Amino acid sequence: MSLIQKYNVPGPRYTSYPTVPYWEEDFFSVDQWKKALKESFIHSNTTEGISLYIHLPFCESLCTFCGCNKRITKRHEVEHPYIKAVLKEWELYCELLPQRPQIKEIHLGGGTPTFFSPENLTLLIEGLFINADKAENYEFSFEGHPNNTTYTHLQTLYDLGFRRVSFGVQDYAEKVQNAIHRKQSFHNVAKVTFWAREIGYTSVGHDLIFGLPFQTLDNVLDTISKTNSLQPDRLAFYSYAHVPWIKGNGQRGFNDEDLPKDDLKRELYEKGKLELLNRNYVEIGMDHFALKNDSMTTAFQNGTLHRNFMGYTASKTEVMIGLGVSSISDSWNAFAQNEKTIEAYYEKLDKDELPVFRGHLLNQEDLIIRKHILNLMCQFQTSWENKKAYFPEIEQILPQLNEMENDGLLEIKNQTIIVTEKGKPFVRNICMAFDLRLNRKAPQTQLFSMTI
Known part of the structure; x- marks a missing residue:
């Protein structure tokens, strides 16, 4: 595939x-x-x-x-x-x-x-x-x-x-x-x-x-x-x-x-x-x-x-x-x-x-996730090293990020994600890994356009 x-x-x-x-x-x-x-x-x-x-x-x-x-x-x-x-x-x-x-x-x-x-x-x-x-x-x-x-x-x-x-x-x-x-x-x-x-x-x-x-x-x-x-x-x-x-x-x-x-x-x-x-x-x-x-x-x-x-x-x-x-x-x-x-x-x-x-x-969790998604969209990287940027669910997100890393879309170093050149066309997918509201409740009907 x-x-x-x-x-x-x-x-x-x-x-x-x-x-x-x-x-x-x-x-x-x-x-x-x-x-x-x-x-x-x-x-x-x-x-x-x-x-x-x-x-x-x-x-x-x-x-x-x-x-x-x-x-x-x-x-x-x-x-x-x-x-x-x-x-x-x-x-x-x-x-x-x-x-x-x-x-x-x-x-x-x-x-x-x-x-x-x-x-x-x-x-x-x-x-x-x-x-x-x-x-x-x-x-x-x-x-x-x-x-x-x-x-x-x-x-x-x-x-x-x-x-x-x-x-x-x-x-x-x-x-x-x-x-x-x-x-x-x-x-x-x-x-x-x-x-x-x-x-x-x-x-x-x-x-x-x-x-x-x-x-x-x-x-x-x-x-x-x-x-x-x-x-x-x-x-x-x-x-x-x-x-x-x-x-x-x-x-x-x-x-x-x-x-x-x-x-x-x-x-x-x-x-x-x-x-x-x-x-x-x-x-x-x-x-x-x-x-x-x-x-x-x-x-x-x-x-x-x-x-x-x-x-x-x-x-x-x-x-x-x-x-x-x-x-x-x-x-x-x-x-x-x-x-x-x-x-x-x-x-x-x-x-x-x-x-x-x-x-x-927006609640406190929303504000943290919003910042990570903005970082990925605007800078092609984000980090949760700083306590203010950390959120407990990052541990659940890591398996998705590890799979994307194996596919060459990003690199994870010291609690930091860097989107690779190969991964830039897939930045929406990387952001979706951080989207806790989407992950908790997947839509029953198609709400969004295709990512590619």
Whole structure:
């Protein structure tokens, strides 16, 4: 049996621990979330600032590979009411918090943030700073669709303080684009990339996906060759997460047999990765690459890389507040998720209530395991030598880790795990060994995408 056959099992992507299916919602309340947030906020706000993730859910057409929360519409009159709702939610948080927030990071995600007009995006960002200030060395970023991001979008957001933008590319092959309903040309991607650099953006990223329907090795290599010609500062090279049982018809635009499987899918990644490494990119954590002089590369090398619900980030704040429908907030010792439908989200705001519908309060064990998983995801190593990092169940985990060591995926020395080069593609599996909640209660149905 190959390593891929052995370890290609359903598993979390670990943007949080505990993962959302294992949140203890029955022990959570909005009042407890408010208390946990205020406790963490003072320290975070005065030492590093806080982060904001803002979910802008609207898209004009459905991409059938997408697992995000979105609302498909061509009616742009939905923009202004939504911006007003997000600003009301932020106002409720500002009334709750004991100090004026210092915002270190903003990330606009979606959906399609550039569905919104530059004027409405200005209304949003300027509205945030009525009750907040920019922290020192702030970093603002957004996701742009190459087909509808205009020069005015880029200039407007630059003038508002944004210096990082990422564009969803996925794959340039026509057959693949038709299958995932994401038709965009290399010309469009090149155009917005050049515009961003002309305006002065210091970081332009491209998102690529391997494992898409009908995708071949030649497709992946051609996409990477075209991408290399533009030299984006950062690259995400994701494994397609096929979760149609969660996302319904959104991921049913093709058949399961149209997807590359196991060894072929891994070959798409390994040969694609080799091309990137040969072109001055450094592998950062899981599925991410950056140029050698990029701040994310520096953070990875310095051991300060962080991972949260927004993915990898070069800086860390203890508090991240999620605004907008389905957004998740993190106070480090608690998680809270907003209502998933726009109607329910608006309804709670109309009652002057935070639109939170579920969450989780982390116990001491959760915090220890969270740190180990973060270490593995961000640094490819972790240790329990320090008493604060030790937990009794590590003795039960060691047999799994020993088997992975025998397979060459990691090394165990002096109560420290170091993920090997061979083991990097299996880092999700290594994290799963530490996932006590998953190990204690294996899911009865498939909750997660495959790890490979």
